[in-house]
Amino acid sequence: MKHDPSATHRTAHARMMTWRPRRPDVDRQSSKESSKESSKESSKDGGGHMSYWIFGAMIATSTVVMLDLMYLNTYTWSHVRWSETRAYMALLMGATMAIIMLGFMLGMYRNAKLNIAIFVLAIATFAGSLALVRSQVTVQDSSWMSAMIPHHSIAILTSERAEIEDVRACELAVGIIEAQQREIDEMEWIIADIEENGKALTRAEAAARPVPNFTGESIRSCPEPH
Numbered sequence: 576m577k578h579d580p581s582a583t584h585r586t587a588h589a590r591m592m593t594w595r596p597r598r599p600d601v602d603r604q605s606s607k608e609s610s611k612e613s614s615k616e617s618s619k620d621g622g623g624h625m626s627y628w629i630f631g632a633m634i635a636t637s638t639v640v641m642l643d644l645m646y647l648n649t650y651t652w653s654h655v656r657w658s659e660t661r662a663y664m665a666l667l668m669g670a671t672m673a674i675i676m677l678g679f680m681l682g683m684y685r686n687a688k689l690n691i692a693i694f695v696l697a698i699a700t701f702a703g704s705l706a707l708v709r710s711q712v713t714v715q716d717s718s719w720m721s722a723m724i725p726h727h728s729i730a731i732l733t734s735e736r737a738e739i740e741d742v743r744a745c746e747l748a749v750g751i752i753e754a755q756q757r758e759i760d761e762m763e764w765i766i767a768d769i770e771e772n773g774k775a776l777t778r779a780e781a782a783a784r785p786v787p788n789f790t791g792e793s794i795r796s797c798p799e800p801h
Contacts, residue, residue: 626683626684627684627686627689627693630676630677630684630693633676634669634672634673634676635669637669637672638665638666638668638669638672639665641665641668641669642661642662642665645658645661645664645665646661646725648729648732649725649728649729649732650728650729650731650732650735651728654724654725654727654728654759655725656721656722656724656725657718657721657722658718658721658722658725658726659707659713659714659718659722660708660711660714660722661722661725663704663705663707663708664704664708666700666703666704667700667701667704667705667708669700670697670698670700670701670704671697671701673693673697674694674697674698674701677690677693677694677697716769716774717766717769717770720762720765720766721766723758723762724759724762724763727755727756727758727759728755728759730751730752730755731751731752731755731756734748734749734751734752734755734793734795735748735752735793735794735795739795742797742798745795745797745798746797748793748795749793749795749796749797752791752792752793752794752795753790753791753792753793754791755791756791756792756793757789757790757791758791760789760791761786761789764786764787764789765786768784772784
């Protein structure tokens with residue numbers, strides 16, 4: 576069979592006519608469209624839910640941090656005690672944070688069902704925590720005193736360190752400091768007594784285990800009367 580040079584030339588010419596160099600801007604546009612389609616598919620399949628786990632971890636971490644921050648205004652670290660009321664308040668603030676933050680970031684979190692579930696859970700947590708704070712239904716003898724110790728400690732801190740010039744206000748602050756310190760000592764003693772001997776449920780039992788006479792001391796001093 577004889578080789579036809581003209582046929583080879585026509586075939587090469589046809590290939591050159593059908594080939595076009597790829598333009599960079601077309602490649603970029605195609606890549607963007609492909610990325611968008613991939614993102615849509617990932618969202619449909621639930622692939623974008625990892626950000627919701629990060630959102631949940633952020634709210635949980637913030638709630639724990641807020642609980643810890645509530646103890647920074649105690650007068651001394653020895654007055655730090657577990658407080659159910661403070662824990663409920665931290666949950667209440669965490670739920671509020673979840674509602675506000677998700678409301679501002681709905682453009683980033685586009686799963687409608689998950690968003691509704693988060694809002695419902697946050698509202699329920701807010702309502703439940705508020706009810707527990709207001710009713711104090713879970714707070715019993717020792718837990719009440721444990722919560723009151725850091726609360727009293729705040730009064731000592733502010734009364735000791737506030738810039739008070741009025742003599743009457745100063746004397747009031749000294750009285751508060753002494754009373755709060757005495758009551759903290761009393762509560763610590765009663766908590767220890769309950770742990771060792773149980774609750775004193777009658778007047779006779781209370782009389783048999785009387786609270787010692789504690790005295791509070793104040794660092795603050797007021798001008799002496801002339």
